[in-house]
Amino acid sequence: MEAIAQERRLATEIPGPRSRAMLERRRAAVPNGLGSSTPIFVEAASGAILRDVDGNQLIDLGAGIAVLNVGNSSVAVTDAIRQQLDRFTHTCMQVTQYEPYVELAERLNALVPGDAPKRTLFVSTGAEAVENAVKISRYHTGRDAVVVFDHAFHGRTLLAMTMTAKAMPYKSGLGPFAPEVYRMPMSYPYRCPTGEAPEECGPRCAAEAIHLMDKQIGADRIACIVIEPIQGEGGFVVPGTGFVPALASFAAANGIVFVADEIQSGLGRTGAVFAIEHEGVVPDLVVTAKSLAGGLPLAAVTGRADVMESVHAGGLGGTFAGNPLACAAGLAVLDQLQREDLPGKARALEGILLPRLRELAGRTALVGDVRGRGAMCAIELVTDRDTKEPAKAATGAVLEECLRQGVVVLKCGTYDNVIRLLPPLTIDAALLREGLDVLEKSLATVAGA
């Protein structure tokens, strides 16, 4: 396979004529409901470079929404897929079984925090993993209620969409929703829902959430609390110190299954294998997807054996769940995670990202907040630092300018005003710096406009 030089190269305007022509074809063939944040069509990708159909080479600071922690087209991963491809591509684990599924389960059981014996169930997508975590929690507890948080994103299927917070674009017009899902305040130090100062936001929001769970649901009716240790789509919100541990203690004291949704934050991204490790909390269940199989669709529910073993045989599964190509890729991803110390790489990237983003905040008042851990960092843009009015239009304009200059950057956030940086963890420091230079120039252009 051809390795693409790890450099940004502008061959045409972006989008170029070929991407524009494909966009026309797409419009006539694919529904508008599938939104795409850029008009670019990719021809090849490797490392942290995407080459489009017009020959432009773009710096990838989105990693396919946190899927390519190992880098685009990781050689180790594609080799593993190729080897499995020559053996077989599918049997269905519910019919005739295969070793890569079991081996990957063993590996994840060892990686997920906690000393108790564990089990792993594989499915195909993040939403499906979230749904299975809820099914297992309900079965285990004999309770119905599911607790989620403001700004949460858990997927697009009926239950996962219900668990997702944001109406537009994820829920508006797409209901009715699933019952027994309750939303609690989320600690968001920059915009504390209780109005506390950032240092007090964690304990105060935890107290508020616990009060609401007790009084409005009843702790003894709650099957599970599902939380992203660092929120992804919701705005890269890092909860205040103490928030997650207080909820985990409440869960443990009340027989509630505590579920960490590590779909975006997991597998090295935040400088630890799992973001929950930064909180010193051992969750009962962890859900992973995205980076688990380096681009192949694979998701997992991993957790305490006594919880995972609650469900009767045949109660869980799926035709494609734990596809052998995806499991082979997953094994190669975990090898690479450990061999190349991807969590360590994420910490090194944090050392480039956070200081640079703080510098940007020093230069333009458009940047209201800088936050993140590891290579999961973001800036939140506001039109006014006092009122914190979200700068949605400016955010869109900055991203468009970045794209024109050959850098793919994603936004997120309930208010569409957060620019998130999610580079492949294997990105060269120089290439990341170049991407950040482009971001800085784009911010200056938009701020000065």
Ligand code: PLZ
């Ligand atoms: N939980 C924390 O980040 C997926 C969504 C892209 P699926 N995030 C990207 C989009 O617009 O649909 C996500 C996540 C967290 C669950 C999911 C859902 O994972 O594999 O997309 O189903």
